[in-house]
Amino acid sequence: MTDFRSPLGRAKGLGSAQEGSHxxxxxxxxxxxLIPLTLWLGIAIAMLPNIQLATLQAWVAFPxxxxxxxxxxxxxxxxxxxxxxxxxxxxxxxxxxxLALLILLQFTSLLAALVALIAVIKLLLSGV
Amino acid sequence: xxxxxxxxxxxxxxIYRLPLTAWLSILHRGTGAVLYVGLLLVVAVxxxxxxxxxxxxxxxxxxxxxxxxxxxxxxxxSLYYHLCxxxxxxxxxTGKGLSxxxxxxxxxxxxxxxxxxTLLTYLLSFLVRVHD
Numbered sequence: 085m086t087d088f089r090s091p092l093g094r095a096k097g098l099g100s101a102q103e104g105s106h107x108x109x110x111x112x113x114x115x116x117x118l119i120p121l122t123l124w125l126g127i128a129i130a131m132l133p134n135i136q137l138a139t140l141q142a143w144v145a146f147p148x149x150x151x152x153x154x155x156x157x158x159x160x161x162x163x164x165x166x167x168x169x170x171x172x173x174x175x176x177x178x179x180x181x182x183l184a185l186l187i188l189l190q191f192t193s194l195l196a197a198l199v200a201l202i203a204v205i206k207l208l209l210s211g212v
Numbered sequence: 213x214x215x216x217x218x219x220x221x222x223x224x225x226x227i228y229r230l231p232l233t234a235w236l237s238i239l240h241r242g243t244g245a246v247l248y249v250g251l252l253l254v255v256a257v258x259x260x261x262x263x264x265x266x267x268x269x270x271x272x273x274x275x276x277x278x279x280x281x282x283x284x285x286x287x288x289x290s291l292y293y294h295l296c297x298x299x300x301x302x303x304x305x306t307g308k309g310l311s312x313x314x315x316x317x318x319x320x321x322x323x324x325x326x327x328x329x330t331l332l333t334y335l336l337s338f339l340v341r342v343h344d
Contacts, residue, residue: 112302112305115298115301115302116302118295118298119295119298119299122291122295123295126288126291126292126329126333127336129337130333130336130337130340131336131337131340132337132340132341133340133341134341135272135341137261137264137265137268140261140268141261157251157254157255157258160247160251161251164244164247164248164251165248167241167244167245167248168244168245168248171241171244171245192252196251196252196255199255199259200254200255200258200259202262203255203258203259203261203262204258204262206262207258207261207262210262
């Protein structure tokens, strides 16, 4: 079928999906969030007097710790998910394999986030 | 096999000595991939803790084996390296720090910083922890 659209119209139809910078932006935004969260978590874990389960439960039972730990895990997993996605897209040339791995990656990241949330909630409740 | 082609050859990866910036760039990706697996491990540790005393003790035994200690050390270093070099990346995103000289010293700074932070973390946990 003949395409009667002008060159400009064609270019517009095939043009940007308006989300080219979305991935880039989220990668940076999550990176910025992770700076204080990582430092906080590193110091907090290093400061635990011992690694008994009761100590960990008591630590998570403190609401600020539970909230920040969940934030670290969610934002960290999101950031890692975005990063690994780019690695797969860069190095896996075989498209079907790449697609399969990308789907697996999304599933793994989502599942890990849910398991993390449930584990934190359970620890939070058992440490009261 | 000997190389008989007399034409000039592009300095490919096996010939060209990679500059510091290239090694650090590779290390950033490498530590990033390590950290994804590391985060899954952190989730596994939390899951073990949430599952009760038996699972927690099993996880403790696993992580205090020599292999477990190597993995934890690798995770801690990767975390600090990726964090320090990530700061460098964020600086580059503002268009600053991109001259060759700056890249060289900021690269060494990142390496020194991440090694120091790793050692400091271990020192801190050693000093704080009650040994019995």
